Each structure stands twice: as C-alpha cells, then as structure tokens.
Amino acid sequence: ILNVEQSPQSLHVQEGDSTNFTCSFPSSNFYALHWYRWETAKSPEALFVMTLNGDEKKKGRISATLNTKEGYSYLYIKGSQPEDSATYLCAPGDAGNMLTFGGGTRLMVKP
C-alpha cells in the first residue's frame, strides 16, 4: 500500500494568481504518475500521465513536472480562473496500472 501525500489540502486564491500543488509518493514499484481534475458532481478528468523522470507536461495554463527519483510531482496553474476551482488528485500507478490516489488538493479561485 503506497502512502501518497498531497499538499496543501485546500487553497484559496484570487483570480489571476498563479499556484502550485505537491504530490509525494514512494518511488518503489512506480510506473506512471496521473493527475486528475475533479469538479463536484462530475467525473474526474484526466490532466496528465507522466512516466519518465524529468517529464514536464503542459495543457493550456496548467503544467506538471515529475521527479521519480525523489518521488514527487508538482502541478502548476498560471493565472488561476474561477473555472479552475476543483479538487486536483494525483495517483501513482504500478506496471499493472493499479492507481493509489492521494487525498487531493481542493482549489477555490475567487473572482
């Protein structure tokens, strides 16, 4: 059983602020790191899947980095908008694609 930690647990920012979250995980049995965005009453939406140490991925104003040697990933949001308000989940997966989810970071962006 992996211990996946996400910080902070929640975050309130103003519209236009840039922000970042952390996901830390044990590096043993690691194969891929998944980031999801989850709005209330909707399906979790896949943002990124990263496998290689040093991977960086970007989708619009959101980007993520991966360090598999030290077991962490950062998610960055540039110029936060109210529609970015959601819970952001990370989940390391093993070679069998078994994911272990962290508790999430709940982001609230005030207009």
Next chain:
Amino acid sequence: ETGVTQTPRHLVMGMTNKKSLKCEQHLGHNAMYWYKQSAKKPLELMFVYNFKEQTENNSVPSRFSPECPNSSHLFLHLHTLQPEDSALYLCASTEGLEQFFGPGTRLTVL
C-alpha cells in the same frame, strides 16, 4: 463527458436490501474498475476486470459482488450493506495508462 456512464446517480437503501450499481462504456476499453470514496478519504480501488476476468480484489467484503458480463458493462451487486458503506462509488475504464471515470453513484445505507 468521459464516455463512461453510471446508474443510478443516487441510491438510498436499507441494510436488508439488495441493489445493483451499473457502469457502461462504449470506448472499446478492455479493463474496468470499481473505486470507492468514503467521506474524507482518498479514492480507493475495489475491483479490477481485464477482458471480463477479475484480476484484482482489494480485500473487499463479500457483501460487494462485482460482475462483468461483457467488456462494456460492469455491475456492483450490493447485499446486506452497513451504514459505513455509504460512499461515492466510481467506475473507470482504460485501454492504456489513462483511466476514464464515470460520475459516480452516491450511495446512502440507512
């Protein structure tokens, strides 16, 4: 929309009831999953099916019984549940690394 649907979206049941949750995907995926999210806890994997065969049972009590009749449908049969089983139950499917989730069924056990 992810292409994964779940019914019902909300379910209230007594401890002596039998009910079933349904998940459906027409994405051509061969692996399907059941996850559970209890209050203030992370998403937790329950069951995995690959090509209709159960490949993972994450120490789930027998009052939860999964069924995968074909690669597009996954059921979770519920019987004599306890109030602590109240949670959000999510289904997911995958063909590669990325898992596509349904919106979940909010279950309340009285």
